[in-house]
Amino acid sequence: MSFNSIGEIFTVTTFGESHGEAVGAVIDGCPSNFLLDLEAIQYQLNRRRPGATAGSTTRKETDEFKIISGVFEGKTTGAPITIIIENKDAKSEDYSEIKKFYRPSHADFVYDKKYGHYDYRGGGRSSARTTASLVAAGAIAQQLLDTQNITIASYVSAVGEVRIPEGYELDLTQIDSNSVRCPDLKTANEMLALIENIRKEGDTIGGIIRCSATGVPVGLGEPLYEKLNANIAKAMFSINAVKGVAFGDGFDGARSLGSKQNDAFEKTDAGWHTTSNHSGGIQGGISNGMEIVFDVAFKPVSTIMQAQTTANRNGAQEILKPAGRHDACVVPRAVPIVDACTAIIILNHLLMRHATLSF
Amino acid sequence: MSFNSIGEIFTVTTFGESHGEAVGAVIDGCPSNFLLDLEAIQYQLNRRRPGATAGSTTRKETDEFKIISGVFEGKTTGAPITIIIENKDAKSEDYSEIKKFYRPSHADFVYDKKYGHYDYRGGGRSSARTTASLVAAGAIAQQLLDTQNITIASYVSAVGEVRIPEGYELDLTQIDSNSVRCPDLKTANEMLALIENIRKEGDTIGGIIRCSATGVPVGLGEPLYEKLNANIAKAMFSINAVKGVAFGDGFDGARSLGSKQNDAFEKTDAGWHTTSNHSGGIQGGISNGMEIVFDVAFKPVSTIMQAQTTANRNGAQEILKPAGRHDACVVPRAVPIVDACTAIIILNHLLMRHATLSF
Amino acid sequence: MSFNSIGEIFTVTTFGESHGEAVGAVIDGCPSNFLLDLEAIQYQLNRRRPGATAGSTTRKETDEFKIISGVFEGKTTGAPITIIIENKDAKSEDYSEIKKFYRPSHADFVYDKKYGHYDYRGGGRSSARTTASLVAAGAIAQQLLDTQNITIASYVSAVGEVRIPEGYELDLTQIDSNSVRCPDLKTANEMLALIENIRKEGDTIGGIIRCSATGVPVGLGEPLYEKLNANIAKAMFSINAVKGVAFGDGFDGARSLGSKQNDAFEKTDAGWHTTSNHSGGIQGGISNGMEIVFDVAFKPVSTIMQAQTTANRNGAQEILKPAGRHDACVVPRAVPIVDACTAIIILNHLLMRHATLSF
Amino acid sequence: MSFNSIGEIFTVTTFGESHGEAVGAVIDGCPSNFLLDLEAIQYQLNRRRPGATAGSTTRKETDEFKIISGVFEGKTTGAPITIIIENKDAKSEDYSEIKKFYRPSHADFVYDKKYGHYDYRGGGRSSARTTASLVAAGAIAQQLLDTQNITIASYVSAVGEVRIPEGYELDLTQIDSNSVRCPDLKTANEMLALIENIRKEGDTIGGIIRCSATGVPVGLGEPLYEKLNANIAKAMFSINAVKGVAFGDGFDGARSLGSKQNDAFEKTDAGWHTTSNHSGGIQGGISNGMEIVFDVAFKPVSTIMQAQTTANRNGAQEILKPAGRHDACVVPRAVPIVDACTAIIILNHLLMRHATLSF
Secondary structure (H helix, E strand, C coil): CCCCEECCCCEEEEEECCCCCEEEEEEECCCCCCECCHHHHHHHHHHHCCCCCCCCCCCCCCCCEEEEECEECCEECCCCEEEEEECCCCCCCCCHHHHHECCCCCCHHHHHHHHCCCCCHHHHHHCHHHHHHHHHHHHHHHHHHHCCCCEEEEEEEEECCEECCCCCCCCHHHHHHCCCCCCCHHHHHHHHHHHHHHHHCCCCECEEEEEEEECCCCCCCECCCECHHHHHHHHHHCCCCEEEEEECCHHHHCCCEHHHHCCCEEEECCEEEECCCCCCCEECCEECCCCEEEEEEECCCCCCCCCEEEEECCCCEEEECCCCCCCCCCHHHHHHHHHHHHHHHHHHHHHHHHCCCCC | CCCCEECCCCEEEEEECCCCCEEEEEEECCCCCCECCHHHHHHHHHHHCCCCCCCCCCCCCCCCEEEEECEECCEECCCCEEEEEECCCCCCCCCHHHHHECCCCCCHHHHHHHHCCCCCHHHHHHCHHHHHHHHHHHHHHHHHHHCCCCEEEEEEEEECCEECCCCCCCCHHHHHHCCCCCCCHHHHHHHHHHHHHHHHCCCCECEEEEEEEECCCCCCCECCCECHHHHHHHHHHCCCCEEEEEECCHHHHCCCEHHHHCCCEEEECCEEEECCCCCCCEECCEECCCCEEEEEEECCCCCCCCCEEEEECCCCEEEECCCCCCCCCCHHHHHHHHHHHHHHHHHHHHHHHHCCCCC | CCCCEECCCCEEEEEECCCCCEEEEEEECCCCCCECCHHHHHHHHHHHCCCCCCCCCCCCCCCCEEEEECEECCEECCCCEEEEEECCCCCCCCCHHHHHECCCCCCHHHHHHHHCCCCCHHHHHHCHHHHHHHHHHHHHHHHHHHCCCCEEEEEEEEECCEECCCCCCCCHHHHHHCCCCCCCHHHHHHHHHHHHHHHHCCCCECEEEEEEEECCCCCCCECCCECHHHHHHHHHHCCCCEEEEEECCHHHHCCCEHHHHCCCEEEECCEEEECCCCCCCEECCEECCCCEEEEEEECCCCCCCCCEEEEECCCCEEEECCCCCCCCCCHHHHHHHHHHHHHHHHHHHHHHHHCCCCC | CCCCEECCCCEEEEEECCCCCEEEEEEECCCCCCECCHHHHHHHHHHHCCCCCCCCCCCCCCCCEEEEECEECCEECCCCEEEEEECCCCCCCCCHHHHHECCCCCCHHHHHHHHCCCCCHHHHHHCHHHHHHHHHHHHHHHHHHHCCCCEEEEEEEEECCEECCCCCCCCHHHHHHCCCCCCCHHHHHHHHHHHHHHHHCCCCECEEEEEEEECCCCCCCECCCECHHHHHHHHHHCCCCEEEEEECCHHHHCCCEHHHHCCCEEEECCEEEECCCCCCCEECCEECCCCEEEEEEECCCCCCCCCEEEEECCCCEEEECCCCCCCCCCHHHHHHHHHHHHHHHHHHHHHHHHCCCCC
């Protein structure tokens, strides 16, 4: 029931705070004798790193990792793999202001009330810095999924009111072609312009990431309460600022008719598929072999560069002045995090699927 | 890692299929020495029972339950509580047609591919009949939450395009005043009319349930990966036909600005609260003491009374003719299921919260 | 973390009390499409049934079971399998005496203090009657192990001071040839005579069961904290009256030398084996392909037919007069329980072992 | 189901290999706002350190630890606590001989067969070096138990045939008064002499640790399958070289009579207790408030300084010549490991006990 672990078989336990010595992860249950690609891990960490995308903070982190257990002669041994990512740019800030306040829509208040004592430096454990651990672990999961021809690709589909128009054919190889991680360049440019405006106003803006997983075989997901969609959703809600998750047609499907939403089956030489994919690749909580598609809604980040009236820790209303680093839009940076969490969950379900005998 | 269990401390394991002998649940971890209100359990089962709401099937089930363990002299003993709900109206159907097909958007295909052998009668384990078990278990959870002054109230906020207008003041005592379970009577009547039309067309329609939980104390939810919202979302995606879950402003918030979404803190004589509740009562995955609010999107049910072209199990395209029972809109019936799952998760987190020492 | 579940993948959740309506089990994670042998389940239940062995009570239980979910057309479906065993002979006793007392070395005291309210009838949940559920579930596990050529055979190796002499060649097909379940007939007769004497004195006596599992492949057990021996031991300590578990040479090995205890490796045409088996088939917590051997020590049962001075529930010292049913020696009846628990754990580890990818 | 985690609420996940960069642990679920005593952690690590006891190796490890997360301003924050203990003396050995062999009664064989690839340096993950992580985590658990007046004290009760005579009154403050950790000085001296002889012969010898836990309140342990004794036993079998665990009178009790083994209850001004403690403080899997007593049997360590004939990895019989470091008797060094594991389990059960509501 470990609170900081994700996955039951491929189990990732993360640790670390925003301004502690390091963040990191212990991966248990990783298949053995697998040659790790360390550069692929660094590549994903670089994608998440501050500064890599539009709208992100100026925090300087190289996010170099080291593996201190579980790997010998380049290969996984079956023992727990421990990844450490040191915090480099964590010392110089002034917390005297933050320390006084429960910042609006931050976790300061609930952490303080829950734990009695908490690390206010940069949000401590509640900081999105902790997602670096997930990204590193997810990069290992992705390598294992690669061997099974399972591909995961997330991208920004909306920033504020700017969204990729319906019916566009997208080229998912173009996700990283721009700093907003939208595979449609025209929309990407509109998003970039919007984020730049928001930044100038000292404000922040939310958005949506769409994730697509292809190559997932039929049969992943364990009904009734370990369904594949249920576990993906749970993982998504573990990511900072996520407020909604929807599969396939999602909330739009709730306005629609059965006659329009049903996905008919077809069998061709290429095997079984459905002639539409309103279900988003999951039926009865189990993958049906089609593309798995889901949307993740991110609220605008809570740290804004505008004065806000709120209560300080003594309960007195006071003006919280803007300070510290500031992501105008966190959504592009969250793309590798969505990728990583999805990879962990799908790999975990793939391994779970093997835990049986065939008759 | 039991696939059919929900909750880590208040653990509900369900069993049973649509047309087997019974459905039921084993509840482990229920606090002892608690006098159970059996009528309150039956009341919730009756709310879920077919025929109790607009748009539901004609299956005849009394859904009477019996408790065969864990209760002595009316009180819980701390031993597992086993609830049995017999299937009464499960014998008369003709499955010859269903047996031939993978019905569109049903779980027939994935169950068959995953398990090699499955119970096609009424969907077997994938049937929404299994939610009766959850409702019974949830009714026990609700009784325990009552002792802590925690109240859960779900209602239908949208059917198709008909939704409760923004800004309405709702009287949640009126949820069961109409058969569509919408607390606003005017909207309820529009929903009823819509459902009746859809039924006549042999079609089905989706909708949205909003859940409100009040009285939840600050501090429930265990970051990072057992967050309260993450576990509520996971439970919701365990319910048949659910395709989306969103907290607070959800997907709308993703279009908005930080300056508009932030919830400022205030301390009054009544204690801490926020001056708005865009967060839906959860920050950093932890309850902040405000009303917990989330939306659950249901797709239209997949069994329609219209002919559909799809593949039979041999892979040949064929016309699946309408047959069997039919819910034109499952959303009103799902209200007690959302209540039950929410109660189970909140109670589980409440118990988890106690599993510590205070310093 | 369900308290009444055993096994992480093949998960058995039991329920029921000595004098409630029924005992039973829900089995989750059972491989699908497997044709169950119902007679084999009844056979094991009969082995455990009161009256089947030397020294057991006169309680009349047919221990007939029914399966109410998870099996369709004789085969497992992958859905939870629910087994119900009604309590038939549970109504006639007089509890007025038992109710007054905390019986020495029974669980009355701890249950009352822990739960505040408890079912004193026949010990309620703490009764060995609950092991019927395990035996039924274990009989299913054994059938699955049969398909992998894994055989489990437990027998009584000691009753009181009477034990099978060292160095005997045992014929494990003879375990059920006598009512004390000792495969050596000469020793069995001595045990029977001893038990008969103990019974006449109204006393009880302990003993040891040795379990042998053959055909277990190399590689079961997950270090460091889900070792095969660790999980077997945990399961054994779940059985009523068990006070000790030891693998291979066990406590005797603790008196010995490395030069005498080490098991050298040898590779022949038949494959790898060790030239001795002081380790009991497990090294580093992982099966090494040899016979798995362990001993389980049972204390004498606590209900004796002799007067005992102890405190009643009000704290006053009083004489507890003998009453109720009485097992002079529970060890022979525990043989199928040890078999069942071992089968569940080994099957669970076998399935766990599959939950990986090979490189 | 993380294989390298112990405890469901106070969850310790360990990592690291004998000759990797470090060993360590992540502790999840540690109560917050608790001022850690770092010296008390180091004290326990020093007790386990090679060279601290009779019969141990000459490996040079300072076993200094650092905490890199979860502690802020000296106090626990509720976030995962990560402890790192670097391996200092891990570089200089020659593995060419070890690499060729499956050493008798070591885990080399099973690791190689299970994982396909393994870290042969000093046994890799199967080395007792990994217990340093447990000792550090256990030292934190012990500090938390101190606040509840729960005391754990383990000691060596037997080395080979030398054991503390029955009926001795022991002074448990004297455990660390000698390098064999036997609180009876006369017996300790005999043990020391025996170990010295064994070492000279290049042999190794086993022994028994007895653990005593006092102050444990009534009610810890969750029947049926999370019993306190079951979880203690499981933890003990996780320790290298453990082959047996027994509670109270253990295997001796299996030779005895109910009339002699039963523990009668008594209530005095000091509260409830039993007039004897054959049960070892646990009845029905639940602590009864008496001293918890159990024995742990350790086999002699498998690395001996004598030539052994065994198979090399190619399957050829060959003579394995003695090499490397050598513990003549590991039992004294295992005392703090038994303490640590016991502390973790009891704390975990204490927290679990709180996870309820009282009626």
